[in-house]
Amino acid sequence: MKHLNLVLIALALSVILMFILIVGPGTEEPLSDKGKPQAVKTDSANINAETEEPVEEEQPLEYGFNLKYSKYLIEAPYTYTVNGEERCFQFDLMRQKINEAEQTIKKYRLTYIDNYKNRNGMAPKYQGEEIDRFGNERSAAAPAYENINNLEELIYIVDGTLVEILEEDADYTLIKVVGNDTEYSVPSQYIASDDCLEELKKVIIVDRTNQNIATFEKEDGAWNITSYSKATTGKEGKYHQLTPLGFYYAIEKKPKFYYVKDGTDLIEGYAPYAVRFTAGAYTHGVATAYKYAEDGTKIDPGIKEFSSSIGTVPLSHKCVRNYTSHAKFIYDWYEHGKTIVIVIE
Incomplete structure (x- = not known):
C-alpha cells in the first residue's frame, strides 16, 4: 500500500508539471518599481495597463510650405553649419508650440500683460x-x-x-x-483686456539655440511656413539681455525702432521694420548707426540689408535681429490681434 501511495503521488506531480509546461507560469502583469502595472506594448497599439484601453500614439502635427519670402534659403533637410556647429530649423517643435497656443485659444480669451x-x-x-x-x-x-x-x-x-x-x-x-x-x-x-487676440492666424517663432526664425500662417485651415531665415538673439551682459523664452503677443509695429548708446540717453541709431513683442524687445532689421558732421549735424547713412553676424551667436541687446528684407516681410505681413511670437530653444 505504501508503494502504491508513492506511485500515485509521483503520477500527480507529473500531471501538475506537464500542466505548467503547457499553460505557462502565470498571467500576472509585470510590475514597475512602484508596484503598479506597466504599459505593455503590442504590435498594433500601446495598452494602458490600468484601464486596459488602447492608447493612441501622438501623431506628428502637419504643416506645409507656402513661402512668401524666399531669400537666403537653406534647402531640405534644413540643416547647416555655423563655426563647425551643426544647426537646424526645428519646424516640428515650432509646430508643436503653435498647437499649444491653438488648444488654449479654443478654451479661453487670450491677451497679454501690459x-x-x-x-x-x-x-x-x-x-x-x-x-x-x-x-x-x-x-x-x-x-x-x-x-x-x-x-x-x-x-x-x-x-x-x-x-x-x-x-x-x-x-x-x-x-x-x-x-x-x-x-x-x-x-x-x-491686463490688456480690451486688446484680446481675435484669432490665431500668424505666428513668428524664434529659436535661440539655432539662431534662426520662421513664420507660420494658417491658410484654409492648415498651417504653412511662410518664411524662414537665420537671426540673432540677445546675449547676457551689462547692457544686454537674453531674448526671453515663452509665448508673447505681437503688440505693435514701427517703421524704425530707435536705440540709445549704451550707458547714455543719446540716440545712437535705429533698426528698421520693427515688431514689438515684449517690453523693449522687437524683431527688426540690421541696425543703422547715425554719423555726425563736424558741426554736429546728424547724418543717416541709410538702411542696410546684410550683416555677417546674423545667425551666428547671440549678440543683440534683447531683440531679434534679421536681414532687413526679412524684417520688412514680417513688418508687412504682421496683423495686429492675429499674430503672436514664440521663443524656443
Whole structure:
C-alpha cells in the first residue's frame, strides 16, 4: 500500500508539471518599481495597463510650405553649419508650440500683460528686491500672486506675455500664462483686456539655440511656413539681455525702432521694420548707426540689408535681429490681434 501511495503521488506531480509546461507560469502583469502595472506594448497599439484601453500614439502635427519670402534659403533637410556647429530649423517643435497656443485659444480669451515702460505702474518689490525667486525682473512687469491672501509672495510676469483670462473683476484678473498651468491673480490694470487676440492666424517663432526664425500662417485651415531665415538673439551682459523664452503677443509695429548708446540717453541709431513683442524687445532689421558732421549735424547713412553676424551667436541687446528684407516681410505681413511670437530653444 505504501508503494502504491508513492506511485500515485509521483503520477500527480507529473500531471501538475506537464500542466505548467503547457499553460505557462502565470498571467500576472509585470510590475514597475512602484508596484503598479506597466504599459505593455503590442504590435498594433500601446495598452494602458490600468484601464486596459488602447492608447493612441501622438501623431506628428502637419504643416506645409507656402513661402512668401524666399531669400537666403537653406534647402531640405534644413540643416547647416555655423563655426563647425551643426544647426537646424526645428519646424516640428515650432509646430508643436503653435498647437499649444491653438488648444488654449479654443478654451479661453487670450491677451497679454501690459506694462511697457511701467506705464501702468511699477510692480511692488519682491521681498525688497528687483527680481523674484525665479530671476524675473521687476521693471516692465506685472506682479502675479498664487495666493491673493499672501501679497508678500509674488512673481513678475513681463510685458507682452501671452495669458489666458479665466476670471476678471475690477481689482484682480485670474490668469494662466500660456504654456504654464499655474493660476495667478494679477491686478487688473496690467491686463490688456480690451486688446484680446481675435484669432490665431500668424505666428513668428524664434529659436535661440539655432539662431534662426520662421513664420507660420494658417491658410484654409492648415498651417504653412511662410518664411524662414537665420537671426540673432540677445546675449547676457551689462547692457544686454537674453531674448526671453515663452509665448508673447505681437503688440505693435514701427517703421524704425530707435536705440540709445549704451550707458547714455543719446540716440545712437535705429533698426528698421520693427515688431514689438515684449517690453523693449522687437524683431527688426540690421541696425543703422547715425554719423555726425563736424558741426554736429546728424547724418543717416541709410538702411542696410546684410550683416555677417546674423545667425551666428547671440549678440543683440534683447531683440531679434534679421536681414532687413526679412524684417520688412514680417513688418508687412504682421496683423495686429492675429499674430503672436514664440521663443524656443
